Amino acid sequence: MSEVLRLEGIRKSYGVTPVLRGIDLTVNRHEVIAVIGASGSGKSTLLRTINLLETIDDGQIWLADAAGTLEDISDPRAKADAIRARIGFVFQHLNLFPHLSVLDNVTLASRAVLRVPRATAEATGLELLDRIGLADKARAFPDQLSGGQQQRAAIVRAVATNPALLLLDEITSALDPELVGGVLELVRELGAEGATIVMATHEMAFAREVASRVVFLDQGVIVEQGTPAQVFGAPRQDRTREFLSRFMS
Amino acid sequence: MSDETAWQPSSIELGRRAVRRSRGMRSILIGLGSTLLFAAIVWITVVNTPGWSAVQKAFFDPETFVESIPLVAKGFLLNLRVLGYSVVSVAILGMLLAFLRTLRGPVFFPLRALATGYTDLFRGTPLIIVLYLVGFGIPALQGRTGSVIPAEILGTIAITLTYSAYVSEVLRAGIESVHPSQRLAARSLGLSHAQSMRIVLIPQAIRRVTPALMNDFVSMQKDVGLISVLGAVDAVRAAQIIKAQSFNFTPYVVAGLLFVLLAIPTIRFTDWYTARLRAREQAGSIV
Numbered sequence: 001m002s003e004v005l006r007l008e009g010i011r012k013s014y015g016v017t018p019v020l021r022g023i024d025l026t027v028n029r030h031e032v033i034a035v036i037g038a039s040g041s042g043k044s045t046l047l048r049t050i051n052l053l054e055t056i057d058d059g060q061i062w063l064a065d066a067a068g069t070l071e072d073i074s075d076p077r078a079k080a081d082a083i084r085a086r087i088g089f090v091f092q093h094l095n096l097f098p099h100l101s102v103l104d105n106v107t108l109a110s111r112a113v114l115r116v117p118r119a120t121a122e123a124t125g126l127e128l129l130d131r132i133g134l135a136d137k138a139r140a141f142p143d144q145l146s147g148g149q150q151q152r153a154a155i156v157r158a159v160a161t162n163p164a165l166l167l168l169d170e171i172t173s174a175l176d177p178e179l180v181g182g183v184l185e186l187v188r189e190l191g192a193e194g195a196t197i198v199m200a201t202h203e204m205a206f207a208r209e210v211a212s213r214v215v216f217l218d219q220g221v222i223v224e225q226g227t228p229a230q231v232f233g234a235p236r237q238d239r240t241r242e243f244l245s246r247f248m249s
Numbered sequence: 250m251s252d253e254t255a256w257q258p259s260s261i262e263l264g265r266r267a268v269r270r271s272r273g274m275r276s277i278l279i280g281l282g283s284t285l286l287f288a289a290i291v292w293i294t295v296v297n298t299p300g301w302s303a304v305q306k307a308f309f310d311p312e313t314f315v316e317s318i319p320l321v322a323k324g325f326l327l328n329l330r331v332l333g334y335s336v337v338s339v340a341i342l343g344m345l346l347a348f349l350r351t352l353r354g355p356v357f358f359p360l361r362a363l364a365t366g367y368t369d370l371f372r373g374t375p376l377i378i379v380l381y382l383v384g385f386g387i388p389a390l391q392g393r394t395g396s397v398i399p400a401e402i403l404g405t406i407a408i409t410l411t412y413s414a415y416v417s418e419v420l421r422a423g424i425e426s427v428h429p430s431q432r433l434a435a436r437s438l439g440l441s442h443a444q445s446m447r448i449v450l451i452p453q454a455i456r457r458v459t460p461a462l463m464n465d466f467v468s469m470q471k472d473v474g475l476i477s478v479l480g481a482v483d484a485v486r487a488a489q490i491i492k493a494q495s496f497n498f499t500p501y502v503v504a505g506l507l508f509v510l511l512a513i514p515t516i517r518f519t520d521w522y523t524a525r526l527r528a529r530e531q532a533g534s535i536v
Contacts, residue, residue, distance in 0.1 A: 051437055085439025094430040099452050109438040112448060161439075 002029050002068050004165055004196045005050065009059035012045055019045045021220035023059070027165070027198060032191040034207035034228075035200045037217035038243060043200035046217070047167045050198070051089050052080045063087070064164060085113045088158030088166040093174035095154035096142035103129065103138040106157045114161060121160075128156040132186060148179030152186050159190065166190065168199035184210075204247060208232050216240045310499045317491045317500035324487030325507045328473045331404050331483075335469060338409040343416030348446060350421050364417070371414035376407070376472055383407040384479040404476030412469050419461045423454030456526050463519035470515065471508050484508070 005027040012020040019042045027033055035043050048054045050061060052073065062070040063083065073083045096105045106128060107121040116124075129135045132152045134145070142150055151171055158166060168187065172180045184206050191197055191210055201207050207214055207228060214231040216224045216239075224237045235241045258266070295301060349357075349364035371379070384403045391398075427450050435445035455462070477486035484507055488500035 053433055053437060081436075081439050081441050083439075084437055087437075089434075089437035091430060091434060091437075094428055095434050097431065097434070097449050097453070099456065108448065109440070112444055113439040157438075 002064065003027070003062075003070060004029050004031075004064045005198070006062040006070060007050070007059065008062070010046070010049060010056055010061065011058040012042075012049055012054060012056050019220055020049070020056075023217075023220075023222060025215065025222065025225075027196060029196055030194045031212050032195075032197045032210055033199070033213050033215060034211035035198065035215045035217055036202075036204065036207060036243075041217045042220045043217055044169050047089070047169050047198065047200055050165075051084055051087050051167055052078075053089075081113070085109060085161055086164050088161070088163035090151070090154050090158050090166075090168050090171050092170045093147075093151075096150055096157070098142050101139050101141060102134065102145065102153050105142065106153065106160050109157070109161045125156075125160060128160060129153070132156055146179060147175050148182050151175065151179075151183045155183070155186055155190070159195070164196065166195055166197045168197060168201070170200050170202065172201075172203060202247075204232070204244075216243065218243065306497075308498045308502055310497055313491070313495055313497045313499040314503060316495075317488065317503050320487045320491060321484050321500055321503045321507065324482050325484035325504070327401060327481060327483040328476070328508075329511075331401050331408065331473045331476055332470060334401070334405040335408045335412065335473065336466070338405065339412045339416055339469070342409060342413035343420060344451075346413060346417035347420035347424060350417070351424055351446065353442075368414040368417055371411050372418065374411070376411045377475055377478065379411050380404065380407040380475055380478055383410070384476075400476060400479040400481030404473070404479055404481065408469065408473060408476075412465065412472075415465050416462065419458050419465065420451075420454060423458035423461075424450050426457055427453045459523055459526070460519055463515060467512050467515055470511050474504070474508060 003026055005025075007023050007025040010020050010023040011018070023042075023046060035046065037043050045054060049056050052061075056074055059074070060072055061074040063073045063086065065071050065086075072078065073080075096102070097108070100108065103122060103125050106125040107116075107118070110116040110121040110124065111118055126135055126138060129138050132149075132155075134149055134153060137145060137149065137153075142153070145153065155168075155171070171187075172183050175183065180203070184203065187197065187199070187206075188210050199207075199211075209228075211228050213225060214228050215222055216231060216235075216237075218239050224231060224235060224240045226236075230236075231240065232244065235244060298304075346364045346367060349360045350368075352361055380403075383406050384400065387403060387406070388398055424446075431449055431453065432445055435449040436442075440448065474483065474485045477483050477489070480486070482490070484504040485501075488504040491500040492498060
């Protein structure tokens with residue numbers, strides 16, 4: 001198993017409030033990792049630090065390059081824009097750019113960052129949109145799509161550049177319940193196809209079914225991690241048990 | 250579907266429509282009536298003032314009106330040229346200033362400070378003073394040797410200095426009004442700061458501030474009339490010349506009408522353009 005991402009001793013605080021207090025985590029290729037935890041436990045911050053959208057206070061972040069060699073991306077000299085292009089990121093909401101068509105949204109990173117010719121990028125983009133049943137909406141604007149369609153378009157936009165790692169930050173939290181299923185189904189498919197995914201989620205049933213590993217985060221530290229069966233079925237830590245019982249009830 | 254074609258409005262609905270129609274008709278009649286009444290009152294009041302006949306002769310003399318059109322219109326072409334140059338230079342300089350003010354990080358502090366100082370200075374200085382300083386200061390720098398810089402160039406410089414300060418503030422407000430998640434989404438795709446600005450933030454910002462920008466454009470359209478203080482024979486100066494010969498103020502009315510005629514299409518276009526953008530993006534739902 002080759003490592004895609006390695007976090008060592010990540011610390012981050014906002015002002016005097018510590019959010020991450022020493023996170024160590026290794027992510028291997030084809031793993032689907034579900035990060036669970038209460039609101040404010042640091043899930044979103046963790047994902048943002050991996051994508052270099054936040055600067056960390058201490059620790060190191062290593063990301064595998066195309067050859068599989070780990071590179072320290074927390075080094076300020078690292079090329080942040082090029083690194084972000086190797087990581088797909090989907091936010092809770094407001095992902096798509098409202099002034100660009102759906103197709104332009106999906107192809108933007110390929111065209112502007114990877115300098116793929118428009119025709120090639122659009123062919124790939126249409127394929128991706130076709131896959132999520134939105135080929136006929138390629139020329140539509142994001143506001144003409146439902147929330148679920150927007151999130152699915154945001155996901156294919158994130159994978160359009162073939163990123164080594166996909167980060168999903170509570171992507172169904174802002175959706176109406178009946179729209180959640182389609183979005184999760186797409187994540188399930190991507191996982192089954194071998195994508196490496198780290199997702200912060202409140203969808204426990206989904207995490208249990210799809211994740212290869214579950215990481216429980218509480219007050220900025222990883223309290224427990226393991227297979228879904230172990231973490232959900234037989235949690236070793238009291239804090240995990242407490243969190244899960246609150247969540248399941 | 251067959252239901253839909255067979256559907257005929259019920260008698261209740263037909264009754265409601267009749268009520269709405271008659272109410273609409275009544276509103277239109279009341280609006281029309283009150284407007285006519287108000288216009289009539291103003292007209293009668295003005296016409297019955299003791300000095301009306303003298304004013305009519307001095308400001309609305311039909312003969313002078315027709316006679317002054319060619320010269321004033323010729324001068325107006327100069328205003329249009331200055332306006333044309335200024336629009337381009339204000340767009341470039343205003344955008345540059347707005348971009349400088351959005352730069353982050355301590356490295357860019359001097360540039361940010363420069364842009365801030367610039368907008369403070371030129372938003373605070375009356376345009377007419379900038380016109381005097383540029384119009385008489387820059388030629389004076391040449392001493393006695395240099396060639397004469399045309400007044401339209403000097404006027405363009407002065408108007409650009411002042412208006413790019415206003416426009417950059419409008420653009421900056423627009424850029425900052427775009428939701429921060431849009432910037433994050435752009436950066437997360439690997440776009441650089443400049444690319445995020447150019448492709449994602451500025452297009453959204455401009456759409457939002459189009460009415461404000463067009464408002465600045467309209468006020469620029471009439472402020473180009475101030476270049477007459479530099480001695481250029483524009484519409485206002487042409488009117489002044491005719492007035493000096495004929496002792497009649499009607500040429501000013503002619504010049505004023507030309508400026509109004511220029512402004513109206515811009516104003517209507519702005520309304521139409523913003524409505525179209527709204528319709529196309531169904532904006533307002535999330536941004």
